[in-house]
Amino acid sequence: MADRLFSSAVWLSAALVAAALLWIVGDLARLGLSHISLEFIFSAPENAGRSGGIGPILVSTLLIIGVTLAVALPLGLMVAVWLAEFTRRGNRLSNQIRLALDVMAGIPSIVFGLFGNAFFSIYLGMGFSILSGGLTLAVMILPVFIRTCEIGLTAVDNSWRQGAEALGMTRTSAVWHILLPAAAPAISAGLILGIGRATAETAALIFTSGYVDRMPESLLDSGRALAVHIYDLSMNVTGGDPAAHASALVLIALIILFNLLAQGFSDRWLYRRLAT
Amino acid sequence: MIFTLYKNRDRNKRISIRRLATLVLLLVFVPGISTATEHLSLTGSSTVAPLALEIAKRFEKLNPGIRIDVQTGGSSRGINDARRGLADIGMVSRALKQSETDLTAHTIATDGIGIILHSDNPVDQLSDDQIRAIYTGKIANWRELGGEDRGITVVNKAEGRSTLELFLHYFGLRNSQIKARVIIGDNQQGIKTVAGNPGAIGYVSIGTAEYEEQRGVSIKRPIVNGVEASIATVRSGDFPLSRPLNLVTKGELTDLAKRFILFAQSAQVDDLVEGQFFVSRQH
Numbered sequence: 372m373a374d375r376l377f378s379s380a381v382w383l384s385a386a387l388v389a390a391a392l393l394w395i396v397g398d399l400a401r402l403g404l405s406h407i408s409l410e411f412i413f414s415a416p417e418n419a420g421r422s423g424g425i426g427p428i429l430v431s432t433l434l435i436i437g438v439t440l441a442v443a444l445p446l447g448l449m450v451a452v453w454l455a456e457f458t459r460r461g462n463r464l465s466n467q468i469r470l471a472l473d474v475m476a477g478i479p480s481i482v483f484g485l486f487g488n489a490f491f492s493i494y495l496g497m498g499f500s501i502l503s504g505g506l507t508l509a510v511m512i513l514p515v516f517i518r519t520c521e522i523g524l525t526a527v528d529n530s531w532r533q534g535a536e537a538l539g540m541t542r543t544s545a546v547w548h549i550l551l552p553a554a555a556p557a558i559s560a561g562l563i564l565g566i567g568r569a570t571a572e573t574a575a576l577i578f579t580s581g582y583v584d585r586m587p588e589s590l591l592d593s594g595r596a597l598a599v600h601i602y603d604l605s606m607n608v609t610g611g612d613p614a615a616h617a618s619a620l621v622l623i624a625l626i627i628l629f630n631l632l633a634q635g636f637s638d639r640w641l642y643r644r645l646a647t
Numbered sequence: 648m649i650f651t652l653y654k655n656r657d658r659n660k661r662i663s664i665r666r667l668a669t670l671v672l673l674l675v676f677v678p679g680i681s682t683a684t685e686h687l688s689l690t691g692s693s694t695v696a697p698l699a700l701e702i703a704k705r706f707e708k709l710n711p712g713i714r715i716d717v718q719t720g721g722s723s724r725g726i727n728d729a730r731r732g733l734a735d736i737g738m739v740s741r742a743l744k745q746s747e748t749d750l751t752a753h754t755i756a757t758d759g760i761g762i763i764l765h766s767d768n769p770v771d772q773l774s775d776d777q778i779r780a781i782y783t784g785k786i787a788n789w790r791e792l793g794g795e796d797r798g799i800t801v802v803n804k805a806e807g808r809s810t811l812e813l814f815l816h817y818f819g820l821r822n823s824q825i826k827a828r829v830i831i832g833d834n835q836q837g838i839k840t841v842a843g844n845p846g847a848i849g850y851v852s853i854g855t856a857e858y859e860e861q862r863g864v865s866i867k868r869p870i871v872n873g874v875e876a877s878i879a880t881v882r883s884g885d886f887p888l889s890r891p892l893n894l895v896t897k898g899e900l901t902d903l904a905k906r907f908i909l910f911a912q913s914a915q916v917d918d919l920v921e922g923q924f925f926v927s928r929q930h
Contacts, residue, residue: 418922419697493733499718581718582696593716603719606833607693609855609924610862 396623403616411617416584419608420600425618427586431501431594432570432625434587435580438505439512439569447513447565448558451520452546469518476514481574483511488578499593504580511575512565519564523557524550559637566629570622573598597622687903690718691725691738693833694810694852695892698756698923699738702911705919709910713903726750729895735904737895741813752893755911756925759853759889760810761876763838765845766865770794773869779818781848784826789846802840802849803827810834813890814850842866853886854878854924881926892925 410424417423450468458465487507497503527550535545551558573596581593584600595603601618604611689699696719703715720728722739729737729750743752762773770792773781780786781799790796803825804811815822831837834851841847842865853876856868868876871888880886894908910916912928920927 419701499716577719581716582700583716583718584700585714593718603693603697606835608697609835609852609858611835 396620399616399620399623403613403618403620406613406617407620412621415586416600416614419611420584420604420614421608421610422614425597425600425621427584428595428597428600428618429621429625431580431587432597434501434590434594435505435508435576435596436566436569436629438502438590439508440566442506442509443513443516443565444562446509447516447561448520448551450513450517451524452551454517454521455524456542456546456550469521472514472518476518479574480511480572483507484575484578486510487575492579497591499579499581499583500591501580501587501594502590504576504594504596505590507575507579508569508572511572512569515568516561516565519561520554520558523554523561526557527553555637559633562633562637563630566633567626570626570629571598572596573602577602597625685713685903687713687715687736687907688718688734689715689736689738689894690720690728690734691895692722692740692892693719694740694758695725695738695755695894698892698920698925699894699911701919701922702755702916703907705916706907706910710906715907725895729897732897735896735901736908739893739895740810741890741893743893743895747895750895750897752891752895753908753912754891754893754928755916756892756920756923756927757881757889758892758925759876759878759881759886760813760850761853761856761868761886761888762871763841763849763851763856763866764869765841765847766867767845768794768867771867771869773871775818775872778871779820782818782820782825782827797846800828800844800847801826802829802831802837802847804837804850805830805832810850810852810890813888817888838864838866852924853881854926858924878924878926882929889926 412424412429413426414424415427416425454465454468484507487503487510491497491503491506492499495503497506531549531553532545535549540548576596576599580596580599582595582599582603583593584595585592587594597618601615601622604615604618687703689703696717700717703717707713707715717738718734722741725734725737725739726747727737728734737750739752740758743750762778764770768789770789773792777786777792782801782803784801786792787799788796789799803822804814806822811822814820815825829840829847831840831849834855837849837851838855838859841849842859853868856866856876857878860866860868870876874880874886876886876888881889894911896904896908900908914930917927917930
């Protein structure tokens with residue numbers, strides 16, 4: 372009896388969470404699907420985004436995410452490796468860095484936006500630019516990414532390290548060929564969390580990559596991200612709701628696509644390395 | 648065997664990393680050099696930004712080779728950036744204050760602020776005193792105003808919003824006196840809040856309210872102190888609770904800034920102003 376009660380509670384909870392997602396996506400699809408077309412995806416916005424499309428905004432979004440990943444991925448992996456492999460457990464410095472990272476992970480994104488505006492845009496003179504926005508997002512997603520990767524690395528069984536040592540592998544190649552591939556699921560999870568957060572970010576980008584909805588010509592141009600566009604349409608633009616819903620649908624599709632790519636990337640690139 | 652394989656891979660990887668680095672550098676710098684255009688930057692009010700962006704696009708179309716970047720962040724940012732020279736032009740959705748006389752305001756449109764109620768609310772006339780009493784918590788039930796027995800949900804704007812400052816100034820209130828149940832940011836949020844709560848009272852841009860009402864959103868504008876809140880009464884000047892939408896500048900204007908401001912005030916952009924549900928200037 373208790374067993375049946377428990378399993379029905381488990382099923383019910385899972386169904387509830389799935390229903391919440393379906394509800395959101397269904398609602399967006401109902402309100403926005405009729406607005407989506409190839410033209411909407413490729414053309415430039417008109418009349419404050421009420422008509423026209425989201426072409427330049429999609430390009431800016433992809434460029435911002437590109438900058439974010441180009442910085443956060445190598446930097447994050449290296450810090451995670453340092454924390455997990457190059458420091459002793461209980462080391463004071465690494466504990467303090469862990470604490471700093473955990474605190475940073477909890478900072479609201481608007482704070483990163485203001486920091487990015489002050490540091491990248493004004494102090495380093497990048498102005499409102501895709502570069503400034505991407506770097507700000509990189510700083511924002513690094514803590515969670517590093518900690519997830521580190522936990523993944525720590526979870527790798529010690530016998531793998533001993534095996535590598537016994538074979539006379541250098542530390543570098545042990546990390547590169549054995550430990551990182553073994554931590555691939557955690558890395559991919561960290562990547563998915565980070566990309567998800569970055570793609571959906573508004574507050575950190577309004578003051579860094581900005582509001583300009585023109586097609587960007589370089590990384591030093593200001594470019595409006597999809598999430599900023601949705602925010603503007605639903606909050607500042609009267610009659611912008613249909614376009615906002617359609618853009619939100621595209622954003623969700625984009626996040627799903629990124630998740631699949633990240634998963635495929637970690638599966639193929641890192642697992643194959645482990646197999647050879 | 649395995650090791651030589653790795654070595655080759657590493658070499659390939661090194662080459663591909665170098666290629667990637669070159670590509671990134673090219674992306675960053677080359678286009679930056681090639682686009683030597685005249686450039687104008689605007690920052691400030693999120694209310695003015697969509698309008699300024701549309702005006703800027705039309706101006707760019709008429710004047711090839713000129714680029715105008717519009718950024719948001721609120722009126723205080725517009726003031727601040729214009730003052731510190733971080734932007735050529737600031738956008739401010741209110742009249743300038745006494746402490747801001749170092750800046751020059753160029754009005755490009757007017758926005759009226761009207762009281763909104765849920766459309767099911769039978770109350771359709773309010774006086775300034777009644778509104779003041781509602782917002783300070785002295786009247787807390789619609790029954791006291793001849794309506795149904797329902798608690799009043801006071802919807803106020805967030806600190807820093809120009810609409811809030813205008814509202815407080817007009818009614819002679821301080822923000823600390825207001826007993827708000829809900830704090831909102833933008834007009835759309837205000838309309839959504841009031842439309843979803845039959846006991847709510849809020850204040851938003853009249854153009855936005857008119858548009859949403861026509862679309863069947865459940866809100867209405869009560870007559871305040873005997874004046875109907877509409878685009879027509881704002882333009883004629885009969886409606887007292889209105890604010891100018893300004894471009895602000897500091898000191899001597901560049902030629903380009905001067906041309907843009909004149910364009911933004913001309914009849915050539917009336918359709919854009921009305922397209923954003925604001926009230927265009929009288930020409």
